[in-house]
Every structure is written in structure tokens, then in C-alpha cells.
Amino acid sequence: MKRHVSLFSSAAFLLLAGSVSAQNFNIDVGDTFSIGHPSANYGAGAGQAGFWNPVDGGPPYQFTLLDLNQQATTVTTDCQGNGGGGDFYSDNGATTGDDEALLDDLQDIGGVGGVYTWTFGNLADGFYDIYTYAWAPDNPSYITNITGGDLGDMQPVGGTAWTGTHTQGGTYARHCVTVSGGSLVQIEIANSGSGFGSLNGFQIVERLNACPGAEPGMGFCDCTNSTSACGTTGGAGNGCANGSNPAGAHLGASGVADTAADTVVLEGSGLVPGQPGLYFQGNNAINGGNGVTFGDGLRCAGQGVQRLQVRAADATGNSATNTSISVGGGVSPGDTKHYQLWYRDPAGSPCGTTFNLTNGYTIVWF
Ligand SMILES: [Ca+2]
Ligand SMILES: [Ca+2]
Ligand SMILES: [Ca+2]
Numbered sequence: 001m002k003r004h005v006s007l008f009s010s011a012a013f014l015l016l017a018g019s020v021s022a023q024n025f026n027i028d029v030g031d032t033f034s035i036g037h038p039s040a041n042y043g044a045g046a047g048q049a050g051f052w053n054p055v056d057g058g059p060p061y062q063f064t065l066l067d068l069n070q071q072a073t074t075v076t077t078d079c080q081g082n083g084g085g086g087d088f089y090s091d092n093g094a095t096t097g098d099d100e101a102l103l104d105d106l107q108d109i110g111g112v113g114g115v116y117t118w119t120f121g122n123l124a125d126g127f128y129d130i131y132t133y134a135w136a137p138d139n140p141s142y143i144t145n146i147t148g149g150d151l152g153d154m155q156p157v158g159g160t161a162w163t164g165t166h167t168q169g170g171t172y173a174r175h176c177v178t179v180s181g182g183s184l185v186q187i188e189i190a191n192s193g194s195g196f197g198s199l200n201g202f203q204i205v206e207r208l209n210a211c212p213g214a215e216p217g218m219g220f221c222d223c224t225n226s227t228s229a230c231g232t233t234g235g236a237g238n239g240c241a242n243g244s245n246p247a248g249a250h251l252g253a254s255g256v257a258d259t260a261a262d263t264v265v266l267e268g269s270g271l272v273p274g275q276p277g278l279y280f281q282g283n284n285a286i287n288g289g290n291g292v293t294f295g296d297g298l299r300c301a302g303q304g305v306q307r308l309q310v311r312a313a314d315a316t317g318n319s320a321t322n323t324s325i326s327v328g329g330g331v332s333p334g335d336t337k338h339y340q341l342w343y344r345d346p347a348g349s350p351c352g353t354t355f356n357l358t359n360g361y362t363i364v365w366f
Contacts, residue, residue: 045166083114109197149175221300243348277343300360
């Protein structure tokens with residue numbers, strides 16, 4: 001049985017928050033017990049008031065979420081893993097009211113080795129902060145490790161008594177994630193190596209700005225899967241060896257792959273100093289993403305090729321684009337495009353062809 005927020009509090013919230021986006025969610029995990037879920041005016045650590053979805057019953061915890069106004073959405077939850085598994089409740093003496101309703105019931109992640117991955121599907125493309133509550137009401141000295149977001153960083157949560165205030169690291173982890181091309185959001189909750197792991201709930205908060213430190217896409221087609229025509233390889237994530245750098249040249253990127261506000265910069269490194277290279281775009285990842293031999297390297301991106309910009313490497317072998325990639329490539333929202341940098345290597349080219357390429361790089365635009 002699900003419990004429902006009182007009509008009075010939800011109606012009042014509707015009046016206050018009628019314009020809130022449907023892509024923000026509050027989730028109370030393990031809500032099987034008599035304490036119920038928090039009221040709609042409870043903002044918890046994110047300061048995001050609104051309806052709290054009661055999500056219970058043990059793995060796989062498959063639900064379709066209601067938004068902050070308690071209106072239907074298509075956003076889904078799923079939970080897979082092994083360890084403890086089910087709903088658990090312990091009345092912590094320090095917690096009361098809405099704090100207790102969120103924290104004192106939870107999913108038991110289990111003892112040493114317990115690990116579960118939660119997946120959120122059908123979120124609209126954009127940027128989100130995911131607050132993952134992982135505080136143990138039965139023994140606040142327990143620590144649970146939360147991993148996820150664009151950076152894939154692990155954040156330990158817990159180890160401290162309830163102070164009356166939610167804090168990052170004390171009661172929740174916070175990860176920024178970019179949803180692009182309908183990508184899933186995955187958060188791993190794991191026992192830290194002692195005691196028991198806990199998952200009290202989540203808040204999903206859409207943000208206006210891109211996630212800090214994250215790249216707008218992913219590399220593919222490095223010269224460790226295939227080799228050059230003369231058998232050379234390159235370092236992991238790089239193209240094949242060149243005359244200046246036996247680890248080969250690397251293509252990465254920074255910025256936001258938003259066609260309405262494109263700030264993507266393609267960035268080459270490990271290039272031949274002073275030599276020009278052509279940044280280009282293709283519609284396909286060639287040969288299943290492994291590329292085909294071309295010059296001293298591999299051609300990874302092809303079909304419908306768009307030449308974007310010629311840039312010379314500086315004295316340290318770096319170069320970067322300074323023109324709009326989405327305009328130069330004729331990109332539309334939802335497009336998946338593949339990028340590569342084709343550069344000159346006139347002296348010491350390992351295979352003698354005098355040109356080479358970086359790894360490929362894939363961006364899903366929104
Ligand atoms: Ca609850
Ligand atoms: Ca309590
Ligand atoms: Ca809970």
C-alpha cells in the first residue's frame with residue numbers, strides 16, 4: 001500500500017509551485033513503515049519542496065515517478081544488485097517529523113560486499129544534481145559509498161549523528177549528471193567495508209548550468225584496439241604513435257553540447273609541434289568504432305564528412321578549435337556526431353606517410 005500526502009498540504013503546494021518543471025523529483029526509499037513519507041513542504045538537503053514519491057517493496061524498486069506537483073511523468077526507477085536488499089526501519093532517537101520520514105526508513109544495502117545500482121530512465125536531456133541520502137538511523141557510525149555522475153566519483157556518506165541539518169557527506173552525496181540523447185542516470189550505492197549500507201532516498205534537481213569538469217562526449221577508436229599500417233600502437237585513449245610522441249595524439253573536448261548555446265571546444269594534445277591539423281566531423285564511427293588504417297594512424301569518423309577548422313599545434317603539441325562546432329557541422333538537437341583530428345607529421349613519421357590522426361570522439365547533441 002502506498003501512503004498519500006494530505007490533500008491540504010499538496011493543494012497548497014500546487015498553488016505555490018505551479019510552474020515547477022516536471023523534471024524535478026523527491027523520492028523516499030524504503031517507505032513501507034508507519035512513519036510515512038515527508039510532507040510536500042519538506043525541502044531536505046536540496047531545498048526542493050514538493051511531493052515525495054514513496055518507493056518501497058525491495059529490489060528492483062521499479063516505479064514511474066510523480067513530479068513535485070504529484071503529476072504523472074514517464075521517468076522510471078530501477079534497482080539491481082546484491083546484498084541486503086529490502087526495506088528496513090529503525091527509529092533513530094534524534095530524528096523526528098519529515099527528517100524521520102525520509103531517514104528512518106530505507107533500503108538495506110547489506111553488509112560487506114553489498115552493492116546496488118539505481119537507474120533513472122526517461123529524464124529529459126539536460127543537467128541534474130542527484131542527491132543520494134545514505135545515512136544509517138540504526139547506527140550513524142556506518143558509512144555508505146555513493147558513486148555516479150559525469151565524473152564517476154565516489155563519495156562516502158554517514159559516520160555522524162543527526163545534527164538537525166542535512167549535509168553533503170553527513171547524510172547525502174551529490175553528483176552532477178548530464179543526460180544527453182536520452183541517456184540513463186545510474187547511481188551505485190555500496191557498503192564501505194564495514195557495518196551496513198543504507199539508502200534513505202533521492203532528490204533529482206534539474207540545473208541550468210553544465211556539470212563542472214565533465215566532457216561533452218566520449219572518446220572511441222584508440223590505437224590499442226587496432227594498429228597502424230606499420231604495426232605501431234598508442235597509449236590508451238589515443239591515436240597511433242607519431243614522430244614526436246610514441247603514445248600518439250589525443251582528442252578530447254570541453255564545453256556544453258547544446259545546439260542552442262554551443263560552447264564545445266575540441267582539443268588535441270600529443271600532436272607534432274608547429275604542424276597543422278584538420279578537425280573534422282563524420283556521421284559514422286567507422287568499422288564498428290575500431291577505425292581503418294589511414295596514413296600512420298586510423299580513420300575513425302566518416303560519411304558525410306564536414307571539415308570544421310584547420311589549427312596548428314603549439315610548441316607543446318596542443319591545439320584547440322575556436323569556432324562553433326555545431327554551426328560548422330550543421331548539427332541538430334538529438335544528432336550523434338563523430339569527430340577526429342587529422343594532422344601533418346613531416347619528420348620522423350613512424351610509417352613514413354607523413355600524416356596521422358588522433359582517436360575519435362563522439363558527441364550526442366541536445
Ligand atoms: Ca519514509
Ligand atoms: Ca526517529
Ligand atoms: Ca526513506
